[in-house]
């Protein structure tokens with residue numbers, strides 16, 4: 278059946294303030310450039326720029342920041358009919374980034390009373406969910422109520438309409454109360470998802486122990502997942518399929534400016550490739566190439582590449 282959307286992403290859309298002056302600590306940084314941020318917003322932007330039909334479900338502040346976020350996302354082609362303005366005075370999350378060196382980057386998150394965690398289950402519209410082929414849940418949306426109940430309501434609708442559920446672990450430490458809490462909600466969600474994507478460290482949060490890929494996939498394949506992607510930074514990534522295949526993807530070389538934004542660009546291009554019917558091997562290449570491009574640029578969202586950029590990098594480095 279023809280659907281209006283290829284993908285709807287769910288979770289936070291925030292503000293990133295990225296240091297304009299590089300190679301120094303944040304204490305000495307005086308100027309920052311403003312971008313839309315937040316992993317699921319970045320993935321909506323990345324996949325939309327790659328030509329997918331994308332919607333975004335989330336709640337943003339009803340102020341200049343929330344208006345900037347919603348306008349930017351609409352302007353890159355994302356359907357924001359269900360990007361709701363908060364009516365209770367909650368704020369947009371803010372992320373300041375520090376670029377001390379290409380290897381030493383960090384993000385400083387301000388997430389007190391953030392609007393995205395106040396998305397309520399009664400605000401979720403069944404009619405909107407059934408219009409998509411795939412839905413992507415961000416792990417951070419599970420870190421507080423009522424957002425986590427809203428997510429589980431979305432998952433119930435997704436199951437009802439046989440929509441593919443993608444879970445991006447997207448661990449952000451300031452939003453969780455304890456590792457036990459993270460592990461409970463991560464494992465519940467992962468067990469109900471079709472595809473789970475995260476770094477090795479994020480899967481350790483899911484299992485609440487230092488694990489290894491073999492045990493992780495043995496556990497999750499007892500449940501719904503059919504594809505599990507585990508990223509190992511510059512060492513590349515591994516895709517595991519329920520029928521026993523293991524596909525290793527390499528990382529591409531890049532003139533790295535900063536490290537953040539890698540995961541969101543990786544997920545965007547990987548999902549685009551899978552959605553276009555490419556093989557898992559090709560999808561891992563697309564993800565890695567998009568990440569190599571975004572880490573060489575200043576932002577995580579605005580810098581998302583198009584298909585020609587990704588193919589050019591793969592052709593150049595694979596020849």
Ligand SMILES: O=C(O)C[C@@H](O)[C@H](O)C(=O)CO
Pocket residue numbers: 291293313314315316319372384537538539540541577578
């Ligand atoms: O995910 C966030 O909330 C912050 C991002 O927007 C930031 O650019 C980043 O860390 C991307 O990985």
